[in-house]
Amino acid sequence: MSVFDASPRTAVSGRVRELVRRIAVEAFGAAEAEVPIPGFTVFTDRRLDDPLAGIRAALLVHTVAESQLTEYARAARASGRSWDQIADALGITTDEVAVVGEAAFDWLVCGRAPDPEPDGVRSFRTPCAYWRCSTCDGLVTDHGPFEGNPANSEDGHAKGCTRHAAEVQAWNEGWEH
Numbered sequence: 143m144s145v146f147d148a149s150p151r152t153a154v155s156g157r158v159r160e161l162v163r164r165i166a167v168e169a170f171g172a173a174e175a176e177v178p179i180p181g182f183t184v185f186t187d188r189r190l191d192d193p194l195a196g197i198r199a200a201l202l203v204h205t206v207a208e209s210q211l212t213e214y215a216r217a218a219r220a221s222g223r224s225w226d227q228i229a230d231a232l233g234i235t236t237d238e239v240a241v242v243g244e245a246a247f248d249w250l251v252c253g254r255a256p257d258p259e260p261d262g263v264r265s266f267r268t269p270c271a272y273w274r275c276s277t278c279d280g281l282v283t284d285h286g287p288f289e290g291n292p293a294n295s296e297d298g299h300a301k302g303c304t305r306h307a308a309e310v311q312a313w314n315e316g317w318e319h
């Protein structure tokens with residue numbers, strides 16, 4: 143997908159991302175910075191100086207959007223639309239569930255979102271997060287905070303990465319005291 147992609151979905155997704163950034167700035171004290179897009183000289187991307195403000199802003203939008211799902215479902219029922227039609231708008235298909243209307247009601251009224259991997263596919267792979275270390279520029283595979291020691295839960299830092307070394311040292315010292 144290029145920056146020139148102009149499908150309406152892509153365009154509005156971009157506007158929502160913009161809105162989240164603006165909320166992070168206006169409500170959670172972040173500042174925006176222009177960063178170059180790799181491979182482009184003319185185009186820049188905008189980033190927040192504080193990604194945690196981005197999480198707070200995205201959560202706010204998420205919460206508002208979630209309550210709107212319920213509000214619009216009630217409005218749809220009020221105007222004579224069926225739960226099957228609501229399921230269709232939600233993108234629930236019979237590949238996932240036998241009765242789509244029931245799945246829509248389960249989701250929006252009972253608060254049970256459909257399982258994206260109903261056959262337990264998830265258990266066959268270990269989930270992890272990927273990010274580029276701002277200190278060593280290594281692409282890190284992050285297995286989460288479960289194991290504790292960053293030496294075992296983060297793969298991919300460059301050899302001699304000072305940040306990773308400091309985090310491992312802090313963890314080791316935490317054990318000694």
Ligand SMILES: [Zn+2]
Nearest residue numbers: 275278299303
């Ligand atoms: Zn690193």
